[in-house]
Amino acid sequence: MRTSTKVLLTALCVGALGSLAAMGVFGAFSSTTTNAGNTITAGTVAIADNDAGAAMYSIAGAKPGESVSKCIKVTYTGSLDADVRIYTGSTIGSLGQYVDLTITPGTQTTSTFPSCTGFTADPGGAIYTGTLQNFGSTKNSYANGVVDYPGSGTKWATNESVVYQVTAALQSSAPDAAQGLTTGAHTFTWEARNQ
Amino acid sequence: MSSSAADRFTRAIGAAIGLGLVAALIVAARPAGGHGGVLPAELRFTAELDGAVTVEPAAPRPLLESGPMRPGSHASGAMTIANQTGETLAVRLRAKPSSTALDGTAQVRLTSGSRVLAEGTLQALRQGSEALRLRPGASAPVRVLAWIPAEVETGYEGRQVAVALEPVEEPLP
Numbered sequence: 001m002r003t004s005t006k007v008l009l010t011a012l013c014v015g016a017l018g019s020l021a022a023m024g025v026f027g028a029f030s031s032t033t034t035n036a037g038n039t040i041t042a043g044t045v046a047i048a049d050n051d052a053g054a055a056m057y058s059i060a061g062a063k064p065g066e067s068v069s070k071c072i073k074v075t076y077t078g079s080l081d082a083d084v085r086i087y088t089g090s091t092i093g094s095l096g097q098y099v100d101l102t103i104t105p106g107t108q109t110t111s112t113f114p115s116c117t118g119f120t121a122d123p124g125g126a127i128y129t130g131t132l133q134n135f136g137s138t139k140n141s142y143a144n145g146v147v148d149y150p151g152s153g154t155k156w157a158t159n160e161s162v163v164y165q166v167t168a169a170l171q172s173s174a175p176d177a178a179q180g181l182t183t184g185a186h187t188f189t190w191e192a193r194n195q
Numbered sequence: 196m197s198s199s200a201a202d203r204f205t206r207a208i209g210a211a212i213g214l215g216l217v218a219a220l221i222v223a224a225r226p227a228g229g230h231g232g233v234l235p236a237e238l239r240f241t242a243e244l245d246g247a248v249t250v251e252p253a254a255p256r257p258l259l260e261s262g263p264m265r266p267g268s269h270a271s272g273a274m275t276i277a278n279q280t281g282e283t284l285a286v287r288l289r290a291k292p293s294s295t296a297l298d299g300t301a302q303v304r305l306t307s308g309s310r311v312l313a314e315g316t317l318q319a320l321r322q323g324s325e326a327l328r329l330r331p332g333a334s335a336p337v338r339v340l341a342w343i344p345a346e347v348e349t350g351y352e353g354r355q356v357a358v359a360l361e362p363v364e365e366p367l368p
Contacts, residue, residue, distance in 0.1 A: 048246025052280035052366055073279055075246050111249075112332035113281040159244060159253050 043080035047156075047192040049073060050113045056166055056188075057114075064178075067100075067169030070114035072188075075161040080194035082156045085145030086128070086164075087191070088136055093184035096133030098174040102167040103128040105148050111163055119165055122151065132168065132183055142191045155195055234353035235263035236297060238341050242274045242360045248286055248329070251275045254359060259339050267345035274360075276327070277334035282366040285326035288337070289361045292317055296354040300347055304340040312337070317356070323363060 049072050056070040076082060086103065106121040128135060128146050139145050150160040166188070170178075238261040241254035251274060252258055259272025278284050288305060292298065298318035305312040305324050313324035327335055339360075343351055 050246050050279035052247055052282040052284065052364070054281055073246070075244065075249075077243065077245060110277075110332060111279045113279060115281070115332075158255070 043078070043194065045078040045080055045082055045192050045194050047074060047076050047078070047082075047084065047190055049075070049190065050111055052113065054113065055185075057168060062170045064170055064174045065172035067167060069116055069165060069167040071108060071111070071116040071119050071163050071165050072113060073108065073111040073161055073163045074190050075159070076156040076192060077159060078156075078192065078194070079158055082192040082194050083147065084149070084156050084190055084192045085142050085147050087139040087141055087145035087189055088186055089140060089189060090136065090186035091184065092133050092136035092186055093182045095170075095178060095181035095183045096136060097131055098171045098178045098181075099132040099183055100167075100169045100171055101128065101130060101132045101135050102126050102165075103146065104165045104167070105162045106165060108163040116165055119163060121165065132186070136186065142193065145189075145191065156192060233265075235265050235268075236301070236343060236351040236353070237261055237264060237355040238270065238297065238301060239355075239357045240272055240339055240341070240360060241357070242276075242288075243362065245362060245364075247278070247280050247284060247364045248362045249277050249279055250362070251277075258360075259341065261341060264341075264343050264351070266343050266347040266351070269340065269342040271338065271340045273336060273338045275334050275336050276329070276362065278329035278331060280364075280366075281331050283328065283330050284364045285367050286329055287323040287326050287363045287365075288312065288320075289323040289363050290317060290320035291359040291361055292321070293357040293359075294354075297343075297351060297356045300343060300350045300354075301356070302342050302344060306338045306340070307335050317341075317358065326365070328367065 051072055056072060057068045059066070059068060074084070076084065104121045104126045105124075106119055108116070108120070109118040127148050128139070148162065150156060150162050153160075238259065239257050240259035241257050242250040242252070244250045244253045257272070258274045259270055261268070261270035264270065276286060278286070290303070295318070298321075299316055301317045302315065303317055303320050304314040305320075307327055311325075312327060313320055327337070329335060
C-alpha cells in the first residue's frame with residue numbers, strides 16, 4: 001500500500017471517528033415551552049372640569065347679604081376607579097370669616113359653565129356648609145378634603161361626572177370691620193386618587 | 196388494431212393523463228383571486244370626553260365599528276360634541292390609534308354638516324383635524340367615514356385597530 005493511500009485512509013478514519021464523537025456530544029434530545037406576550041399597562045387617573053380656566057366668581061364691592069351661586073361640572077376620565085376629595089390649598093383672606101360657603105353636588109341637564117340653569121341637587125343635599133375661612137382651615141388637603149361620589153355610589157368610574165353648585169354669600173350680619181376686606185383669590189381643588 | 200397502433204394509443208392516453216394531472220396541480224396551487232382569501236381589516240372608533248367638552252357616544256361605547264373591511268369597503272359613524280364651558284372653544288379632534296398597522300392604508304374623513312374637518316390617512320389624523328368652533332353650551336354633529344381604497348392590494352390583512360378620537364380645545368376670543 002502506498003504511503004499516500006495510507007495517509008488518506010488514516011484521515012478518513014479520523015474524520016469518521018470525529019463525526020461519531022460529535023454526534024454523541026451534540027445529539028442530545030431537546031424540548032422547550034414558552035409563555036409569550038406578557039405585558040403590564042398602567043391604568044390612569046384623570047379628572048377635569050368645564051371651567052376652561054375661568055373663575056367661578058369674582059365679586060368686587062360685595063354688600064352684606066349679597067351672594068353668588070355658580071355650577072361647575074367635574075368629570076372623571078381615568079380608567080381606574082377613584083375617590084375624589086374637594087379642598088382648597090389657598091390661604092383665605094380675612095373676609096373669609098364673613099363669607100358663607102355651600103357646596104352642593106347634583107346633576108344638570110346641559111352644563112354650561114358657570115350657569116346653574118337646570119341644576120338639580122342630589123337628595124343628600126350640601127356636602128359642605130360653613131364659612132369660607134373654615135373651609136380653608138379644615139379642608140386644605142386631600143387628607144381632610146370633602147369626600148363625594150357620583151349619586152349614591154362609592155367610587156368614581158370612567159366618564160362619571162358631578163355638577164357642583166358653589167354658593168358664596170357675604171353674611172348680612174357682616175360687621176363694619178369687614179369693609180374693604182378681601183378673601184383673596186382662592187382655588188377649589190378636586191383631587192382624584194385611585195382606590 | 197396492430198401492436199404499433201395500440202402502442203401509440205396507449206402513449207397518447209398516458210400523455211393526456213399526465214398533462215391533466217399537471218394542469219390540476221397548477222390550478223390547485225394557484226393563489227386565491229381577489230381579496231376573498233385573506234383576512235379583512237377592522238376599525239373601531241371611540242370618542243373621549245374631557246372636562247371642557249362632552250361627546251355622545253363617549254368611550255368605551257364605539258361610534259364606529261367597521262366590521263370586516265377589504266379594499267373598497269366603507270364604514271361610517273357619528274357623534275355629537277358639546278361645549279360645556281362658558282368660553283367659545285376651537286375644538287380639534289386628534290386620532291390616537293392603538294397601533295400603526297393601518298396608518299397609511301385606512302382613509303378617514305371627518306365632517307360636521309357640510310364642512311370637512313379632516314380627510315386623509317389615519318396617520319394624518321394623528322395631527323388633528325381642523326377646528327370646530329363651538330359657542331358656550333353649543334353642540335355639533337361630527338360624522339366619521341373610514342375606508343380602505345379599492346386600489347390597495349396589501350397592508351391591511353388581518354389588521355385590527357382601535358382609534359380613540361381625542362378632543363383638543365383652545366379658547367377663542
